[in-house]
Amino acid sequence: FAGDAATIAPDVLVERLAWGDQSLVVLDVRTPEEYAAGHVVGARNIPHTEIAARIAELAGARDRDLVVYCRSGRRSELALEALREAGFMRLFHLEGDWLRWSAERRPAVMAPAQP
Numbered sequence: 121f122a123g124d125a126a127t128i129a130p131d132v133l134v135e136r137l138a139w140g141d142q143s144l145v146v147l148d149v150r151t152p153e154e155y156a157a158g159h160v161v162g163a164r165n166i167p168h169t170e171i172a173a174r175i176a177e178l179a180g181a182r183d184r185d186l187v188v189y190c191r192s193g194r195r196s197e198l199a200l201e202a203l204r205e206a207g208f209m210r211l212f213h214l215e216g217d218w219l220r221w222s223a224e225r226r227p228a229v230m231a232p233a234q235p
Contacts, residue, residue: 125200128187128212130226137162137227145181147188149199150218154191158230160214160221168195171202182208189214189221 136144137160148159149168159165166174168190178186186208190196196213203211214221222228 125188125204125211125213127215129215130221130224133160133187133214134226141185143184145178145184145186146214147178147181147186147199148218149188149190149195154218156231158218158222158228160189160218161227161229163189168199168202171199172206175202175206178203178208183210185210185212187212187214189217191218193217 133146137146146160146163148155148163148165149171150159150165151167152165155163155165164177166177186203188196188199188203188211190199193213196217200211200213216223
């Protein structure tokens, strides 16, 4: 999946986030509503449909490792394709996307429960 992008395992991403890896950018390409409900700590949200139009927001990530995820993988593929076309080289797809991350109870920012 995700074309020819390398993958990164959740445990590896957790380690890199834990030691504050400055060469890392995590990109959540789901909808703002999905992002608000829960996302990887430190992830930025640009929906996959807006990547091409908002590529300038990622200018600082061109020479960094860019980890992309969505809910299950399809939107990650589309986002990675758009990023590759825009000249990004250091692309990674989070193995299992959000479904695996949340199932494994990895560090996440979650929306407060509604009463």
